[in-house]
Amino acid sequence: MVDTDITVRPKARTVEELEDLAFELRQKLLHLCGTYEGVVHIGGDLSVADILIALYHYGLNVDPENIADPKRDRFVLSKGHAAVCMYIAMAMRGFFSYDEIVATYGQLGSAYGMHPCKVQLPGVEASTGSLGHGLPIAVGMAKSARQRGEKHRVFALLGDGETGEGSIWEAAMAARSAELGNLVAFVDRNHQLMTSFSEDRVVLEPFHGKWASFGWNVISADGHNMKDLKSIIDSLPSPDSTRPTVVIAETIKGKGVDFMERSIAWHAGSLGKEDLERAMAALESTRKVSA
Amino acid sequence: MPVTFTFSEFLSARSVIGDTLAELGDEYPNLWTITPEIGATLGEFRAKFPDRFIDVGIAEQVSVGIASGLAYEGNIPVVSGMLPFLSMRALEQIRSDVCYPNLPVKIIGTHGGLVGNGGSTHYAVEDLALMCALTNMTVTSIGDPLMVGEVLRQSMKMTGPLYIRLAVGKSDMVLYQQGEHDIQIGKGIIARPGYDVTLFTHGTTVAQALEAAEKLAGIGHSVRVVDMFTLKPIDADLIVRCAEETDGRFVVLEDHLAYGGLASRIADVVVDRGISLKAFERLGIPQVFAGFGDDEQLRDKYGYGLTSTVSALIRAMSA
Numbered sequence: 001m002v003d004t005d006i007t008v009r010p011k012a013r014t015v016e017e018l019e020d021l022a023f024e025l026r027q028k029l030l031h032l033c034g035t036y037e038g039v040v041h042i043g044g045d046l047s048v049a050d051i052l053i054a055l056y057h058y059g060l061n062v063d064p065e066n067i068a069d070p071k072r073d074r075f076v077l078s079k080g081h082a083a084v085c086m087y088i089a090m091a092m093r094g095f096f097s098y099d100e101i102v103a104t105y106g107q108l109g110s111a112y113g114m115h116p117c118k119v120q121l122p123g124v125e126a127s128t129g130s131l132g133h134g135l136p137i138a139v140g141m142a143k144s145a146r147q148r149g150e151k152h153r154v155f156a157l158l159g160d161g162e163t164g165e166g167s168i169w170e171a172a173m174a175a176r177s178a179e180l181g182n183l184v185a186f187v188d189r190n191h192q193l194m195t196s197f198s199e200d201r202v203v204l205e206p207f208h209g210k211w212a213s214f215g216w217n218v219i220s221a222d223g224h225n226m227k228d229l230k231s232i233i234d235s236l237p238s239p240d241s242t243r244p245t246v247v248i249a250e251t252i253k254g255k256g257v258d259f260m261e262r263s264i265a266w267h268a269g270s271l272g273k274e275d276l277e278r279a280m281a282a283l284e285s286t287r288k289v290s291a
Numbered sequence: 292m293p294v295t296f297t298f299s300e301f302l303s304a305r306s307v308i309g310d311t312l313a314e315l316g317d318e319y320p321n322l323w324t325i326t327p328e329i330g331a332t333l334g335e336f337r338a339k340f341p342d343r344f345i346d347v348g349i350a351e352q353v354s355v356g357i358a359s360g361l362a363y364e365g366n367i368p369v370v371s372g373m374l375p376f377l378s379m380r381a382l383e384q385i386r387s388d389v390c391y392p393n394l395p396v397k398i399i400g401t402h403g404g405l406v407g408n409g410g411s412t413h414y415a416v417e418d419l420a421l422m423c424a425l426t427n428m429t430v431t432s433i434g435d436p437l438m439v440g441e442v443l444r445q446s447m448k449m450t451g452p453l454y455i456r457l458a459v460g461k462s463d464m465v466l467y468q469q470g471e472h473d474i475q476i477g478k479g480i481i482a483r484p485g486y487d488v489t490l491f492t493h494g495t496t497v498a499q500a501l502e503a504a505e506k507l508a509g510i511g512h513s514v515r516v517v518d519m520f521t522l523k524p525i526d527a528d529l530i531v532r533c534a535e536e537t538d539g540r541f542v543v544l545e546d547h548l549a550y551g552g553l554a555s556r557i558a559d560v561v562v563d564r565g566i567s568l569k570a571f572e573r574l575g576i577p578q579v580f581a582g583f584g585d586d587e588q589l590r591d592k593y594g595y596g597l598t599s600t601v602s603a604l605i606r607a608m609s610a
Contacts, residue, residue, distance in 0.1 A: 076360075136353045136359070137388060139353070140356065147342050170352055173347075173350070
């Protein structure tokens with residue numbers, strides 16, 4: 001497919017611009033979820049939509065026209081099942097063609113699948129999908145940058161459920177031991193796993209305390225408040241600093257579509273035509289409220 | 292260093308690895324070493340390149356995850372540890388974070404086979420079966436200490452992952468004179484010529500194979516010993532040639548489960564290439580969790596010691 005519709009968008013500047021982009025991302029996500037016949041991890045996509053816009057359209061120093069620039073910030077999607085949300089956020093910045101994503105997602109031969117693959121889609125930084133793997137990879141990238149005297153940051157986006165994996169805490173210790181102030185992890189604290197609410201079966205609290213006790217710089221965020229996310233990005237510690245940072249972003253799984261919000265039924269699914277209209281209408285009503 | 296060793300001298304594979312990596316670190320400024328807490332092997336490298344050495348403590352999964360991240364950035368990471376843990380605790384990281392993106396990470400370690408007397412938690416006996424199953428992975432098992440250095444040197448040019456299995460590496464018999472064999476990853480070595488039967492082996496049992504061949508030479512038998520140090524990709528052409536040149540008689544000896552390791556790799560070639568054999572004997576670890584004892588005692592107990600090897604060769608030649 002010819003990538004004729006790729007337009008490289010400059011970084012957004014204002015909170016309002018970022019909010020508009022997040023709205024557009026949710027519309028595009030719902031459209032894909034309504035047209036693709038297979039399953040989309042829509043709940044966890046909607047919970048990270050604002051964070052991915054804040055990163056790809058504001059925080060990350062990346063250039064869609066030079067994806068291998070050594071100076072670029074790195075972004076590792078540790079919760080790889082939110083890949084489609086990342087693909088679309090990246091497409092909106094000019095990395096990929098949204099139309100191509102919609103037309104080919106999950107199809108035979110497509111580079112756009114349920115979990116990102118660096119070999120098939122070089123614009124992403126790492127192949128992920130199995131939970132607990134992305135943060136260790138990000139630690140390796142941050143360590144490499146340090147050794148080479150490179151000044152960029154390495155970002156990772158984790159799900160809160162994913163922190164049940166021991167390898168996340170191995171990485172947390174390794175990052176602190178290596179004093180990787182150039183590493184920033186965002187945790188999508190949506191309080192839900194696939195089939196349960198986090199505190200019901202797995203007690204993650206005290207969540208901030210866990211990261212703090214591992215020696216990380218801990219920042220609390222409202223993961224759906226663009227003003228909050230923007231100001232956190234603006235005030236991140238210098239990449240030269242010695243403590244890795246975790247931004248614990250309080251989020252709502254399914255955010256933006258009332259019948260999906262905090263619903264176990266909408267961890268993943270497919271919207272039919274009727275549900276798509278219902279979801280779009282629900283999303284539209286959130287715009288009116290916030291306007 | 293142009294030092295000549297002779298067969299039956301002993302040398303520490305660990306120190307060869309340390310010296311080789313320290314030497315390669317000059318030539319390759321992107322070479323890193325990572326260890327889940329067995330720094331001894333990497334002491335020389337660590338002293339010379341402290342900014343390219345990481346000891347993550349007792350944490351195999353993150354050692355491989357970090358190696359993956361380093362390799363994505365264009366580095367050549369060597370992860371060194373104990374194989375029972377690296378090959379199993381970090382198996383999924385090796386598969387999904389290294390093999391899937393086809394990154395040039397080298398996994399090298401000790402305790403391949405019933406060595407070290409640590410009991411079954413500490414014996415890597417199924418590691419080759421696991422590693423051979425992984426797409427993009429090159430799998431080696433090395434018995435000669437100097438060969439480890441040569442393989443490491445060659446591996447710097449590889450674009451994908453590599454697994455190097457050693458026994459214990461504290462004191463290993465020097466099997467080959469320097470320059471005696473053309474060592475190439477992917478090619479088996481005819482360690483001893485012979486025409487009555489081929490004894491295929493790898494790693495720590497190569498020395499035992501040569502000893503068995505020597506014993507049988509004393510009573511007029513000509514045993515070919517093939518050091519199949521690369522299990523994947525397997526040197527299928529050499530297997531075909533050995534079948535033709537040693538009368539279709541094969542014995543496979545390995546310090547690994549008898550099913551799933553080299554014997555199985557060879558059996559696959561035999562079937563796929565339609566080779567007709569007169570004899571095929573497997574000597575290796577049976578499907579049991581082995582107990583304690585020194586290396587030689589355990590090999591005898593589980594039926595792949597020197598005596599068993601000689602008997603199997605005789606059976607194969609008289610089949």
